[in-house]
Amino acid sequence: MSEHDDASADGERTFRCGYVAIVGRPNVGKSTLLNRLVGQKLSITSRRPQTTRHRILGVLTRPDAQLLFLDTPGYQTRTGGALNRVLNRTAQQVAQDADVVVMVCDATSWTRADEQLAGLLPDDRPVLLAVNKVDAVRDKAKLLPLVEHASKVRAFDEIVPISARSGRQVELLVDLCVARLPEGERVHADDDLTDRGERFLASELIREKLFRLLGDELPYASTVVIERFEELPKLRRVFATVLVERDAQKAIVLGASGERIKRIATEARIDLERLLGMPVYLELFVKVRSGWADDEQSLRAYGYE
Ligand SMILES: Nc1nc2c(ncn2[C@@H]2O[C@H](COP(=O)(O)OP(=O)(O)OP(=O)(O)O)[C@@H](O)[C@H]2O)c(=O)[nH]1
Ligand SMILES: [Mg+2]
Numbered sequence: 001m002s003e004h005d006d007a008s009a010d011g012e013r014t015f016r017c018g019y020v021a022i023v024g025r026p027n028v029g030k031s032t033l034l035n036r037l038v039g040q041k042l043s044i045t046s047r048r049p050q051t052t053r054h055r056i057l058g059v060l061t062r063p064d065a066q067l068l069f070l071d072t073p074g075y076q077t078r079t080g081g082a083l084n085r086v087l088n089r090t091a092q093q094v095a096q097d098a099d100v101v102v103m104v105c106d107a108t109s110w111t112r113a114d115e116q117l118a119g120l121l122p123d124d125r126p127v128l129l130a131v132n133k134v135d136a137v138r139d140k141a142k143l144l145p146l147v148e149h150a151s152k153v154r155a156f157d158e159i160v161p162i163s164a165r166s167g168r169q170v171e172l173l174v175d176l177c178v179a180r181l182p183e184g185e186r187v188h189a190d191d192d193l194t195d196r197g198e199r200f201l202a203s204e205l206i207r208e209k210l211f212r213l214l215g216d217e218l219p220y221a222s223t224v225v226i227e228r229f230e231e232l233p234k235l236r237r238v239f240a241t242v243l244v245e246r247d248a249q250k251a252i253v254l255g256a257s258g259e260r261i262k263r264i265a266t267e268a269r270i271d272l273e274r275l276l277g278m279p280v281y282l283e284l285f286v287k288v289r290s291g292w293a294d295d296e297q298s299l300r301a302y303g304y305e
Pocket of ligand 1: 024025026027028029030031032033044045046047048049050051052053072073074075132133134135136162163164165166
């Protein structure tokens with residue numbers, strides 16, 4: 001009997017580690033799920049579709065496994081424009097590189113975009129379907145037709161109804177992922193939450209407040225650039241700019257006598273302080289820079305892979 005067999009006989013479990021891609025059409029709750037999985041707000045969320053624009057890693061370490069979750073931008077079927085092309089590329093690449101794929105859909109509606117994405121996902125690795133937002137479905141019997149239909153579209157390994165908002169069945173989803181991960185040592189320290197730096201997290205939290213406080217008024221083509229990020233022993237000083245495409249949009253972001261930008265800055269600062277666990281000083285500016293979202297070169301300059 002080898003040493004390995006001895007260990008199994010003693011009931012010692014093998015350690016598993018691998019990548020789990022979270023994919024789905026816009027607005028189904030992928031980022032809310034990532035945050036629920038890691039217990040921190042790493043990935044920004046909002047009611048508006050296409051909130052996520054970058055691949056975001058969230059690390060969950062358990063006694064038996066380390067899961068490397070990758071949140072992705074929502075997959076767009078109505079493509080057009082350089083930004084959408086880059087976002088779709090990110091979603092597909094992440095699915096190709098993962099050990100397990102979790103496709104998220106919305107329990108209240110299955111659309112053509114879900115259908116297309118299900119067909120695009122790789123055939124050579126486990127794909128689980130998480131039917132999210134079940135808290136919004138009062139009569140759970142209404143879930144059955146969706147589950148039946150989805151299982152005809154693709155032979156999913158598992159179909160799990162969950163609520164990322166309440167946490168319902170999220171543990172079960174994690175267990176199902178762990179069972180499908182390869183054996184291997186952890187690649188991150190136990191207390192690592194992500195590979196993204198403080199600078200990036202700061203710009204994302206500001207972008208979230210823009211999405212949330214401007215609602216439908218927010219110009220789709222707006223982004224945040226961190227101009228300066230100072231790391232003092234017990235303080236972060238952040239100077240950031242919101243880039244918009246036109247003067248009229250600048251006025252919208254500023255709000256009457258600058259009230260809106262002030263509120264955006266305050267709310268972003270509070271979230272950032274919570275995430276970093278220290279006081280933050282944040283100054284926010286607005287600038288007009290036209291055409292950035294149509295130009296792949298400036299997209300790269302602003303951090304879109
Ligand atoms: N009722 C309910 N709403 C949810 C749940 N999960 C997410 N939502 C809401 O759905 C909206 C979209 O959530 P996100 O997590 O930003 O969705 P996403 O899939 O990451 O969206 P994109 O990044 O735009 O592709 C937000 O308003 C969330 O609060 C859930 O379990 N139940
Ligand atoms: Mg998202």
